[in-house]
Amino acid sequence: MTLRADHVAGAAFVLFGALVLALSGDLPTGQLSMPGSGFLPKIVATLTIVFGLALMVRARESSPFSEVPWSDGKHAIMVTVVTAAGIYFYTVLGFLITMIAMILALLVIVERRNPLRAVAYGAAIVLFTYVCFAYMLKTPLPEFGY
Amino acid sequence: MESTLISLMHGFGVAFQLDNLWYAFLGCLVGTLVGVLPGIGPLSGISILLPVTFGLNATQAVIMLAGIYYGSQYGGSTTSILMRIPGEASSVMTCIDGNAMAKKGRAGAALCIAAVGSWVAGTFGVIMLTMVAPPLATIALKFGPPEYTALLVLGLIFLAYMSSSSLVRTLLMACIGLLLGMVGIDNMTGHFRYSFDLAELGDGIGIVPVAVGLFGLGEILSTPSHKVVGEVISPKLRELLPNRREWRESIMPIARGSVLGFIIGIIPGSAHIISSFLSYALERRVSKHPEEFGKGAVAGVAGPESANNSASTGAFVPMLALGIPTGPITAVLIGALMVHGVNAGPQLVTEHPDVFWGFVASMYVGNLMLLALNLPLVGLFVTVLRIPYAYLYPLIIMFCIVGVYEVSHSIVDVWIMLIMGVLGYALRKFAFDPAPLVLGLVIAPLLEQSLRQSLIMSNGDYLIFFSRPISLGLLIVCAILLALSALTLVLKQKDWRTKLAEAEAGEELAS
Numbered sequence: 001m002t003l004r005a006d007h008v009a010g011a012a013f014v015l016f017g018a019l020v021l022a023l024s025g026d027l028p029t030g031q032l033s034m035p036g037s038g039f040l041p042k043i044v045a046t047l048t049i050v051f052g053l054a055l056m057v058r059a060r061e062s063s064p065f066s067e068v069p070w071s072d073g074k075h076a077i078m079v080t081v082v083t084a085a086g087i088y089f090y091t092v093l094g095f096l097i098t099m100i101a102m103i104l105a106l107l108v109i110v111e112r113r114n115p116l117r118a119v120a121y122g123a124a125i126v127l128f129t130y131v132c133f134a135y136m137l138k139t140p141l142p143e144f145g146y
Numbered sequence: 147m148e149s150t151l152i153s154l155m156h157g158f159g160v161a162f163q164l165d166n167l168w169y170a171f172l173g174c175l176v177g178t179l180v181g182v183l184p185g186i187g188p189l190s191g192i193s194i195l196l197p198v199t200f201g202l203n204a205t206q207a208v209i210m211l212a213g214i215y216y217g218s219q220y221g222g223s224t225t226s227i228l229m230r231i232p233g234e235a236s237s238v239m240t241c242i243d244g245n246a247m248a249k250k251g252r253a254g255a256a257l258c259i260a261a262v263g264s265w266v267a268g269t270f271g272v273i274m275l276t277m278v279a280p281p282l283a284t285i286a287l288k289f290g291p292p293e294y295t296a297l298l299v300l301g302l303i304f305l306a307y308m309s310s311s312s313l314v315r316t317l318l319m320a321c322i323g324l325l326l327g328m329v330g331i332d333n334m335t336g337h338f339r340y341s342f343d344l345a346e347l348g349d350g351i352g353i354v355p356v357a358v359g360l361f362g363l364g365e366i367l368s369t370p371s372h373k374v375v376g377e378v379i380s381p382k383l384r385e386l387l388p389n390r391r392e393w394r395e396s397i398m399p400i401a402r403g404s405v406l407g408f409i410i411g412i413i414p415g416s417a418h419i420i421s422s423f424l425s426y427a428l429e430r431r432v433s434k435h436p437e438e439f440g441k442g443a444v445a446g447v448a449g450p451e452s453a454n455n456s457a458s459t460g461a462f463v464p465m466l467a468l469g470i471p472t473g474p475i476t477a478v479l480i481g482a483l484m485v486h487g488v489n490a491g492p493q494l495v496t497e498h499p500d501v502f503w504g505f506v507a508s509m510y511v512g513n514l515m516l517l518a519l520n521l522p523l524v525g526l527f528v529t530v531l532r533i534p535y536a537y538l539y540p541l542i543i544m545f546c547i548v549g550v551y552e553v554s555h556s557i558v559d560v561w562i563m564l565i566m567g568v569l570g571y572a573l574r575k576f577a578f579d580p581a582p583l584v585l586g587l588v589i590a591p592l593l594e595q596s597l598r599q600s601l602i603m604s605n606g607d608y609l610i611f612f613s614r615p616i617s618l619g620l621l622i623v624c625a626i627l628l629a630l631s632a633l634t635l636v637l638k639q640k641d642w643r644t645k646l647a648e649a650e651a652g653e654e655l656a657s
Contacts, residue, residue, distance in 0.1 A: 009576040013318055020325055023340055032606030035598045037332035037339055041325065048321040054314050068575055076367040076571050080564065083363070083543055087560045090547060099544050106540040113536060125541055129548070138201060139552060 005068050006059035013052030020045035078110045094144035099126045154276055157503025161511050166209055169202065170508045173210035174515045177217020181237070182225050182527045183538065188218035189584075190362035192478050193354045194545045196485070197552035204486035205501045209508045211482050212462070215475055216268060216509070219455045220516045223260035224527050227253060227447070237454070239426040243439060243446030250442050254524075255388035259396045259444060260451040261520040267404040267452035268513040271459025274408050275466075276506055279495070282467040286492035289468075291599035292611050296620035298593045301470055304413055305582055307627045316582050319573075323586020324593070326351050333591070334598060346558035353481045355550045356587055357474055359563035360580040362546045364570020366539045388444075396448035399429050403452030410453070411460020413472065425453035459509065465490055466502060469592075474584035481588065 021042060030036025086102035093101075100122045107118035133139045160166060180191035191214050199207035222237030227244035240260065247256040289297070306316035329340045330350030341347035388396070406428065407421040429449040430439045439446050464470045469491025471477035480490045488498050495502050550563045573580050604610035611617045 005576050009578070013322075016322075020340075027337060027339060028335070032601055032608075034606075035601055037335045037337040040594045040597065041328050041339065044321050044324045044328070048318065048325070051314050051318045051321060055318065058314070062577075070575075072368055072370050075370040076568075079367055079543075080568060083547075083564060083567075086543075087547060087557065087564060090551065090560070091557055095548070099547075103540040103544065106543070107536065111536040121537060122540075126544070129544065133548070139198065141548065142551075 003065045004059040004062045005065050006055050006062035008065050010052045010054075010056030010059065013055065014049050017045045017048035017052060020048070075110065079106065082106055082110065091142050092145075095141035096126060096130060097144060099129075150276060150280055153280075153499060153503050154507060156499065157505075157507030158510075160205060160500050160504030161209070161507035166206060166504065166508060167511065169206045169210040170213050170512045171515055173213020174217040174220075174512050174519060176210075177214035178221035178224075178516065178519055178523075178527070179530065180214060181218035181221020181223075182530060187361060187365075188215045189357055189475050189478065190365075190542070190546070191218065192475065192482075193358040194362070194549035196354055196478070196482055197549055199482065200485070200552075202486075204483060204488045204498070205504045207482055207486055208479065208488075208501065208505050209512075211479055212505065212509065213512050215479070216455060216458045216512065217516055219268075219451075219458050220261060220264045220520050221527070222454075223264070223447075223451050224257065224520070224524065227256045227260065228528060237422070237451075239422045239450040240447055242426075243441070243443045246440065246442035247444070247447065252388075252392075252442065255392050256447050257524055258388055258521060259392065259448050261517055263396060263400040263403065263448045263452040264455040264520075265513050265517040266400050267407060267456035268459055268516070269510065270404040271408050271411070271456040272506065272509040272513065275459055275463055275509070278412075279463050279467045279502075279506075282463065283492040283495045286468050289492070289616065290614070291596040291603065292614050292617040293620070294596040295593065295600050296611055296617040296624070297468065297470060298589050298596065300620045300624050301472065301589065302582070302585070303624045303627050305473075305585060307631055313631045315578055319578055319580065319582035320586040323583035323588075324590045325586075326356065326583070327587040327590020328594065333595065344558060346554075346556045349554075350591075351562060351587065352553060352559060353478055353584065353588055354553050355559040355563040356566050357478055357584055358546050358550055359566025360570035360573075360584065361474070362542065363563060363567025364574065364580065366542060367567055367571040368574050369535075369539075392444050395444040399425075399445040399449035400452045402428060402432075403449040404456045407453035407456030408460040411457035411472075412463050421453040421457035422450035425449040466494055466505075467492060469494070471585060471588050474581050474588075477584055477588035 024038045024041050024045065027038030027041065028036035029038045029042060082102060082105045085105070086098055089098045089101075092098075100119075103122035103126065104115075104118050107113045107122065108115050130141060133141050161170070176191065176195065177188065180188055192211050195214065196211070199210060202210070219237075223240045223244065226237040226240040227248050230241050230245035244256045244260065247253065302317070302320050306313050306320065327350070329347055331338055331341075331348050338348055403421075403425045406425055410421040410424065426439075426446060426449060429443075429445040430436050433439065433443070433445055435443070458475075461472050461476050464472050465476040465480060469480065469489060471480050483490050483501075488494065488501055546563060547560055550560050551557065553559060570580050573583075600610055601608075611621060
């Protein structure tokens, strides 16, 4: 049997629904006349499992899992890692340093653009944004050591 | 009718205030830019700019954010026509014939027809909104918890039915959205649900980080810059006007697109996208020269562009009159109103007439502004389009981080955005449409509250949903839609949605 994309997706949803049910163990279901906080989550989690199974049953309508295109995966991983680093340092180093560094990393490491041009572009854009937010929109942005 | 006109005049008084005019202009300008730029859609634009509106009052905020939404429908056509890249999802159909017209040297005419069609349709939509929304709000005042429960369930089922992806996939996304919407403190019992002892999650997962992550970051992750290349056709200003034949050929498509778009806009779903597809299919079907479609047919530009604008206005009807989001964009707009202490719904007309009528009147003004903006500024948009995507998307990521953080100064929200971005990327890989997830997230608290209130009212008796006529009627419609979907499964036939999706996919490949 060929492993299809919907087999994988359906299984993921079934597992997710089961996880939610497991995490809902201590939530009271209540009664029909007074539904508890676990009432609707358990119903929806069960529906998720049912629909996930339905997806797996009808998986032959989907393409084989090996044909799912992952050519952009490297780009996605690199952008995610750089963005995660930017988020981590956002409130530590502040808006200016973090965003200039993040844009620089995206342009030089991910996009392999000219470093000097990237620095100039990053600095200009980030400073302009800082001025717009801080002075025109009166929305303070995180500073270094925030 | 007379009271509606008097209220509308009052609304114009609000809309023509200098600061409201300025925010309408700003929203339209930003919306046009958002529509022009591929990789960022109105949902991301509205989500990212939502924190900017915190210093404004509710009227100004909703005027500006709505301006971004319908402005993006205008802007999307520019990129479609000049670069054959849809600047916005609803402009996909305009790529086909719009760019074909541009290659024949009629780029200016295509842009002008798209702009005028958008203006006519947008104005028609606002007139219909003015006439339909207040009476609908009056009817909705009779809604109780059972009616709201049935309406919300219908909204989800309708969304699933209208989606060109399968019913099961759409309902799965809606379920995930509902589950995410139930994270946080339960308002009725005070229990913390799935918050993992994180104080920030106690308030629940906000729509902004989810929407920006799924649609903003998710799009960027799945779009390497080398995939976004295109020749930009630059029209000359003197060639902007269509000739007599082109005007004649665009009149009926604009009229049909306006009506079709508004009707579809009221229905839950990604109306502005679906409407453009349906309009294209309709125009090709009624055309005396269907062979011209794909090669620069004027109707192929006029119809879809009118439909998507009219649909974006029609979507405001249930949002304002019922407080029900019909799609992720109206869901974020409802969220924006809530942030400003205004609840969308039937009481909006009576309790906040300035907000409602000011907003409606500003749309008349906004549509005029957009008509004036789009054509003379086409040179500016061409310059913007020439900026390589590799330089644009880091900027978008920066705005995503800043925008999400500024909502509640919570870094947890930004991490949620990143997680949603990765999820959005994965969903695209497996051909799942993330829009129903956002809808589920927004309606989860409404659905749960109305369901539980209904059961408390009836002492646990589910027959309450069938004993009340409005609720019964809505549930019958749900059953009919489910039966129609099940019928296609049983008969193993392709229904009109699948055929339409295949036809569009085939056309895109062929062209």
